[in-house]
Amino acid sequence: MDDEREPTTDEIEAWQRDDAFLPVGDVRPDEHPELRNISAGMIFSGVVRPLEPELPDYVAIDMEHRSLELGGQVGMWNLLWEAAQFRRRFFDDDLPEPIASIADMGDVNAILVPRTQSRYFEYAPLYHLLRKSTLDRFGLPLLRRGQWPFMADYSNIDRYLSADFGDRLARAWAWTVWPHLNSGSRISAFSGDDPIRLLAHNLDFWVPPVTTVIQETLRTFPEVDKGKTVGPVPLQDGGVLEGAVTGNPRMGGPVWMGEEDAAERVVETVETADSTGHLRGILDAVRSHRVADDFSAQWSNAREDFERKLYRKRNKVRVRFVELTDTIPVQGPESEVDGRLVTSDFLALLDSQQREIVVLLSSGYRQHEIAERLGYASHSPISKKLAQIRRQAEQFFGMDQ
Known part of the structure; x- marks a missing residue:
């Protein structure tokens, strides 16, 4: 009888918390932080690869009262990250809303995530680059490994995150990335209005480059042998899809794992931000037009250099x-x-x-x-x-x- 009874609310809550949080005793520097990918080969026998894939946009949709159909279709839509702007062509016309409306927009590259107050799923790639000491420093929870792109939210993660999760994450990310933006002076040496400090905290600015790093890493993964050869993509009307070729799905696995690997991805993210957001041009422009209000009361090499140039x-x-x-x-x-x-x-x-x-x-x-x-x-x-x-x-x- 015990095996047949329905689980209690407390039991379900305990399972979901266990699914969301990583016990402190299980944290190993060679395993945490971690971000993983699941291969489209689990479901699809082949993929379409654009010759020039567009950088994806994260589209937050209402999934609070999602149906099983919507949840399943979102997972399959995101699995096809390699198809980029052509992924809608894998689906029939009876897609559930709001995916149907997105597909009706044409060949757009969209990653679908649940709409949440914390925006955890949009910022998950940044969060899962942070080591445990950084999470502790800024009061962020120790979550299990991340998944890219979003597949499913089994634990309803947003209810476990504080109302200021986004602010805490912004501070933690800025603290992590700052040495790569201004290696000579601490972030506290600059005022809260300093443009580079604001840029370091702007999570939306960093999502495109980290997404590019993820995709470029995954494109190095070997393919699943599904018997597909590279060639034109046939269409139902007898034509071919311009700008795309057929191929096998790539294998899944860890995009990064451990503190050392994650630190290298942070560096790659900063380097990639130059192409996705003109980072170096912005940094050079700000440094060339510093004003006194950009600095805090703390002494720093940057402030000393500024004052020397200003007064001499x-x-x-x-x-x-x-x-x-x-x-x-x-x-x-x-x-x-x-x-x-x-x-x-x-x-x-x-x-x-x-x-x-x-x-x-x-x-x-x-x-x-x-x-x-x-x-x-x-x-x-x-x-x-x-x-x-x-x-x-x-x-x-x-x-x-």
Whole structure:
């Protein structure tokens, strides 16, 4: 009779907690942290590989009251990460919502995750790069190994995470990545409004590069022998799918395992952020235009260098504005959004329209495009405003003395 009885609520709770958390005694530096992947070969006999796969977007969907069908289809959709923007072509037209609406958008590369308050599933790759000492330092829970991409949430993990999980994770990640952004000075040597410090805390900025690192690692895994050969992808109408070839699924396994392996992936993530978010260009631009408010009261090599250049070489400084193409604006969690305008204390010297001009210029807009955006007939007013901004900057740095 005991074997046939329904489990109690407490028993289910205990099982789910055990599924979510790693006992402290089971933590080994050569095994934790860990992120794993499951092969699409478990279900699919072949895959479609784009010749130029798009970088995926994480799409959070409501799965709180999910059906078994929705849960199963989400898992299969994500298994096909190699198919990237072509994964919808593996499914019939009777997909459950909201997957059906995503598929109807065409060939888009989307990784589906449950919508949660903590956003754990979007940030899981970053979380599972953190060693136990870092988790302890920032009061983060010791979770079991991560899974990429999302397959299933057996333990309803969000209910075990604190309301400030995202903030704690942002601080932990910034502390981890900071030595690779500014090796000469601690993060505490900079103010909370320092642009690089804000960037280090911006988890959304780091998700694309870490996702690229994961996928590039998985592409080195051997294939499951399903008998597929590389060739054109046939379509039902007799044509072929342009920009794609057939192939065998790749094997699954650990993407990284242990502190040493995870540390190498952190370095790769920083390096990859240069291609996904123009990281080096942003760092160089910020370092070249430091202001006193970027630093905290603590002494640091960076502050000493800044003050030496400011007080001894200020008469050699020139203020210039350069049009940057193919760049994206990066806003930190403390940025303010007012209509089209994004501002922060980094541009506090300027009035609202001047700040907008600088942000647009640094985001890749040319002067004539900014003029059109702001309703001017020509770029002449923009040139005049840039001259005013330059004069204000020269006065601020004491170059008029």
